[in-house]
Amino acid sequence: MPVLLLESIVLQTFPYSETSKILRLLTRTHGVRSALARGAMRPKSKYGLLEPFAEGLATFHLREGRELQTLSGFELTRSHQALGRNLVRFGGASLLAELVLRTASEESHPALFDALSAGLAHLEAASDEQVEAVALAECWNLVAHLGFAPSLDECLACGRAIGEDEDVRLDHAAGAVLCAKCAPGGTSSPGRPLPAFARATLGRFLRGVAWPAPERTGAHWALLRRFLLHHVVEGSELRSLEFLESALQERSGTGGPDDA
């Protein structure tokens, strides 16, 4: 049984027996794996802090074909504990982790690992004013790394390149935009309006760039929700997104993020 040291990020933990934990980990080179950490719930466990978002070097006893691997060590490199400091930060990090879990694969995907690691660090470092835009950008950036990015640069119907100042419609199910000639609007046109400025913002988000942040975020959350439900979780619930949306509502003290 090969023993491997794998760079890992804890996505989820749950108790297993009185003293042990099962972890779902994103590894840099072996995709998402489940591992049993015996004794991790004991007060003086050798594992130290094994909580969601913790990043470190995990010692795996890897048996290919097994669903549950055995962990024998976890050398913490970044705890990301500051993510627990406020609900929006925590909700954003939980959404990133849930997206990776819901699309989990055992294939090596170092770029996805690096995007999640950077995303958690950015959420942790953002100011309270910045954190909402950072959450949107990191989420879309992860969507792009998962291979679901909508195509924004040319019209789905006529193939024409879309100019910088053109308002278009986004067909979220097709994951593509339609120009004003092909989809002039009205009830018979597919998709929803995506003004030029919003298309530019979405394009930046897909590259993980939060700035300049949109003044109004409601339409962006609504778009993200529709897109994730259709492409990533196929209609089932996304609990962390609901948590994040209620945290944003609580923070703003208004009708919440879905003001579009």
Ligand SMILES: [Zn+2]
């Ligand atoms: Zn067109």
